[in-house]
Amino acid sequence: MPSDRPLVTIRDLEIEGLAGEDWLPIVNGIDLDLDRGEVLGLIGESGAGKSTVGLAAMGFTRDGCRIAGGSIEFDGIDLVAASEEARRSLLGRRIAYVAQSAAASFNPAHKLIDQHTEGPVLHGVSSQQESQEDAMALYARLRLPEPESIGFRYPHQVSGGQLQRAMTAMAMSCRPDLIIFDEPTTALDVTT
Known part of the structure; x- marks a missing residue:
């Protein structure tokens, strides 16, 4: 039975990047819902954080980055709190990623x-x-x-x-x- 909840819910997402010894904000306050079958595009200048948000939607960050706040849920699964093993188990079967290159x-x-x-x-x-x-x-x-x-x-x-x-x-x-x-x-x- 299909769920009424969005497939992806992101609330108040904050991502920081390491610059020297300091963590600096890269993404601040992103909110979005994505329903099953829906297409969503992020638009912004180069370096605005689009790819960073895409990775975060899977519960991952690039090296030198961290999710500093907010929540990311995929089909009711809290990806911020989930173990890396739990997140990886979703890849390929439930979540797929097409890289830029x-x-x-x-x-x-x-x-x-x-x-x-x-x-x-x-x-x-x-x-x-x-x-x-x-x-x-x-x-x-x-x-x-x-x-x-x-x-x-x-x-x-x-x-x-x-x-x-x-x-x-x-x-x-x-x-x-x-x-x-x-x-x-x-x-x-x-x-x-």
Whole structure:
């Protein structure tokens, strides 16, 4: 039975960054609700804290940062109070993250499809074969060229925009409740 509560609730979020020996505010007083199926975009200048808020929505911070106040709930789970193990157990299956740099997120020694199938198999969502078939369907849905074969290429054999879409397909592969995109259009060009 679907819940009436928002999928994500952030209240009075404060994040600080370490500068020398001092903790300085980076994000101050963010409030937001995100319902299931809703799309939410954060807009701001470079360095305004958009990526920092995106990571915090998963209960994580960058090195040298900390959540100094406020609350973050994902489907009723207090991510600020949750252990790192509890937060990590949500990643991939319930929460997915698409990094700004897809190229840095892929292992260059493994084919795209092998990296795509790892999550669904690990989380018990599908078998290796089912996951490969799903990958090809997602590649087609995301308009990657030659969806039946592009997954059998290595990351260096596809364009940055194609990698970004392959990363999006990976994020979608376990059918998570929440996908966080960090500047998803950065690597895209006119054709990709």
